[in-house]
């Protein structure tokens with residue numbers, strides 16, 4: 089049996105997908121070529137790309153007036169590609185950012201290179217919520233408190249802070265916040281395909297693949313078409329949404345193998361019953377883990393319960409001197425990559441789509457046993 093892999097990304101992929109890719113590695117569907125060896129404009133790869141795009145559209149019920157683009161550069165490049173494409177819309181060169189952790193801070197910093205990127209709200213200070221003091225970056229600012237400029241080209245937030253384990257998925261309607269003309273943009277990298285997306289709220293969603301959707305190397309951008317075609321003159325042509333959308337993600341050579349694997353993952357998700365079925369499983373998995381953490385005096389989860397991530401659960405041993413022993417024994421028990429990000433410390437269990445309840449239960453059993461021996 090393979091070990092349970094709790095990596096935050098690149099992370100576990102469904103075994104069925106890996107096995108299919110292995111079986112097709114040297115000869116895809118009898119054509120005598122590996123997908124890696126095919127022209128991106130040949131009929132075989134065109135079929136792979138079209139199916140991947142259609143399956144993604146179907147899985148997320150992407151509206152017809154949204155483009156589905158496959159790009160390169162990861163979410164980090166997208167942090168620049170986004171302002172380069174959107175900030176010039178309306179001419180104000182302004183955008184507003186909600187800061188909720190490391191990833192949204194990086195997005196904001198990158199955007200400052202291109203224009204006036206302001207902070208609409210931040211959870212970077214401690215806050216008292218429901219009578220309890222929350223540490224910085226363990227809560228999410230209420231939308232009613234966001235300071236959004238009416239002439240901002242967009243408002244950006246990170247839907248799931250992979251490092252902090254803060255997930256904000258009850259996206260507000262920008263009209264009810266008094267800024268109907270400001271499109272909501274979401275970095276959904278680490279909860280993409282783990283739950284449905286409400287496109288009546290989000291005008292543009294982007295996500296690197298290497299958590300729930302496939303290997304690193306492809307970024308998915310789902311963008312309302314009226315946001316396309318406003319790139320700043322300095323925007324590289326390969327990163328201009330008008331070029332990428334206009335050429336159906338074939339403006340230049342796309343990351344063909346990563347798209348192929350993502351396509352296999354999309355088909356796997358369909359076989360699981362789609363995104364709604366995975367969401368149900370993700371709720372059950374995360375609830376089991378957080379319920380165990382909350383019921384224990386030995387471990388501690390610090391994120392406010394309302395915004396705890398279903399995908400990434402950071403947790404701490406109250407006696408941090410046991411961290412090394414915990415990680416070594418976890419690895420011997422087949423529970424891999426549980427070390428928390430260095431900026432947060434402690435542990436982090438990433439429990440993406442491909443990590444089943446069985447894996448979460450194996451983790452909880454190990455933690456119980458570790459607690460029994462050291463508690």
Ligand code: PMP
Nearest residue numbers: 162163164165191250277278296
């Ligand atoms: N945003 C989020 C939420 C992420 O989790 C990550 C990667 N872990 C990134 C952006 C950056 O992605 P990449 O390294 O692919 O550029």
